[in-house]
Amino acid sequence: MKIVGFAGFSGSGKTTLVEQLIPALRLRGLRVSVVKHAHHDFDIDQPGKDTWRHRQAGALEVVAVSSQRLVLMREFEVPGAVTVHQALATLYDGVDWVLVEGFKQSNLLKLEVWRAASGKPARYPDDAFVVAIATDSADQLPEPTLRPVLDLNRVDDVAQWLIDNSERFDYNPEAYA
Numbered sequence: 001m002k003i004v005g006f007a008g009f010s011g012s013g014k015t016t017l018v019e020q021l022i023p024a025l026r027l028r029g030l031r032v033s034v035v036k037h038a039h040h041d042f043d044i045d046q047p048g049k050d051t052w053r054h055r056q057a058g059a060l061e062v063v064a065v066s067s068q069r070l071v072l073m074r075e076f077e078v079p080g081a082v083t084v085h086q087a088l089a090t091l092y093d094g095v096d097w098v099l100v101e102g103f104k105q106s107n108l109l110k111l112e113v114w115r116a117a118s119g120k121p122a123r124y125p126d127d128a129f130v131v132a133i134a135t136d137s138a139d140q141l142p143e144p145t146l147r148p149v150l151d152l153n154r155v156d157d158v159a160q161w162l163i164d165n166s167e168r169f170d171y172n173p174e175a176y177a
Helices: 014-026 050-056 084-089 155-164
Strands: 002-007 032-036 061-065 070-074 097-101 110-114 130-135 149-151
Touching (some): 002 014, 014 097, 014 155
Antiparallel strands (some): 061 070
């Protein structure tokens, strides 16, 4: 499995890029999964549904399974941080690519999504794990770089760059232990 992270400040376009890369990679015959880091409380369940009722009753885990999907909801007895590597360990190992959104402090190789208009600083000068920058304002990068600079608005080019450099993104969990 190949794993690439996407880092950038809120509003930079990370979600849009990931959303557009999924079909671009799928059209090339690749299976894609996504790991998204949420910085806040979230719930995918609906009040009143059976799974919600089971969680409300105190179940630590609820697995909902149909002929089309499986969903695992796990409650943490004590709030704590799950590492990106722990999250990746839960994925189906038959996928070709995992796109990781968030986890910007992780030691995964990542693309930085940066826009000059955001007014936010770039991460690449201080993050050795940023291997490329996807931007709509290449001429305004705050520091020169030897990293590839990809056009954020040319998703097929970003997808092709990932494929052309895919060996860099091979994931070996033991390397991160």
